[in-house]
Amino acid sequence: MKAAVALQTEGLTFRIGSAVIVEDVSLSARQGELVAVIGPNGAGKTSLFNLISGVYRPTGGTVRLGERDITRYPVHRRGRLGLGRTFQASSVFPALPVLENVRLAAKTHLGGVMNVLRRAGRDSAADGVAHDCLERVGLASRASDLAGSLSHGDKRKLELALVLAQDPAVILLDEPMAGMSAEDVPELTELIGELRADRTVLLIEHHMNVVLGLADRVAVMHHGSLLAFDTPEKVMANETVQTAYLGEPL
Numbered sequence: 001m002k003a004a005v006a007l008q009t010e011g012l013t014f015r016i017g018s019a020v021i022v023e024d025v026s027l028s029a030r031q032g033e034l035v036a037v038i039g040p041n042g043a044g045k046t047s048l049f050n051l052i053s054g055v056y057r058p059t060g061g062t063v064r065l066g067e068r069d070i071t072r073y074p075v076h077r078r079g080r081l082g083l084g085r086t087f088q089a090s091s092v093f094p095a096l097p098v099l100e101n102v103r104l105a106a107k108t109h110l111g112g113v114m115n116v117l118r119r120a121g122r123d124s125a126a127d128g129v130a131h132d133c134l135e136r137v138g139l140a141s142r143a144s145d146l147a148g149s150l151s152h153g154d155k156r157k158l159e160l161a162l163v164l165a166q167d168p169a170v171i172l173l174d175e176p177m178a179g180m181s182a183e184d185v186p187e188l189t190e191l192i193g194e195l196r197a198d199r200t201v202l203l204i205e206h207h208m209n210v211v212l213g214l215a216d217r218v219a220v221m222h223h224g225s226l227l228a229f230d231t232p233e234k235v236m237a238n239e240t241v242q243t244a245y246l247g248e249p250l
């Protein structure tokens, strides 16, 4: 039996004046599935994430999280319902220790789901979650360092820990490898692969070896539209994709 659909867009469209940013995008991700979103610069990938996470209001189409139509929900409500997203460096407090950053994210989340608990109980639960998340992303040894002192690559790991601390069922990752040193890429690739054990992941990624190694299905965007949405093998063999995006046969 196929797993239930965790996230689905139907006819998702975003226009600004006469500019079409995202056009009629219908895709879905099942529970435990990793869907990669690829396409050239300016294809509309980040805008698609902005529509799914509620940063942009679509001019057409719908977004469903599980059975629920969340198209008109604000960002924070989508977060509470289990949709998580990395927000690049903007979500990191540089003057606070690494651990404190993750604790704050965990506390915010636990404050929503455990508001009947006493503060002390919540704080110790947040501590546990924060340590666990830092361990998972490989930053446990940097827990007491200031977040601002981390290298670019380690900041990306911290951003991932901040999302994990909110325990989302569906995670949107926008180029998590960007700016990482080559030796960090395999470790992070493995970590993202492991997320699938209990979550659904949508991943914007330019490293094709990462995409091909991780993705169950690949969505190819081009000029705001979905050019193909299929298994990595079928997408790579798709002539339209080769001509329009990859330029030449692989």
Ligand SMILES: Nc1ncnc2c1ncn2[C@@H]1O[C@H](COP(=O)(O)OP(=O)(O)OP(=O)(O)O)[C@@H](O)[C@H]1O
Pocket: 016, 021, 039, 040, 041, 042, 043, 044, 045, 046, 047, 048
């Ligand atoms: N709020 C906005 N106002 C005006 N133009 C926008 C807005 N959001 C996106 N765009 C435009 O839409 C197009 C798609 O941008 P988007 O960032 O979604 O592409 P992308 O595929 O993520 O590109 P990249 O790989 O470079 O990150 C770009 O031309 C961008 O300038």
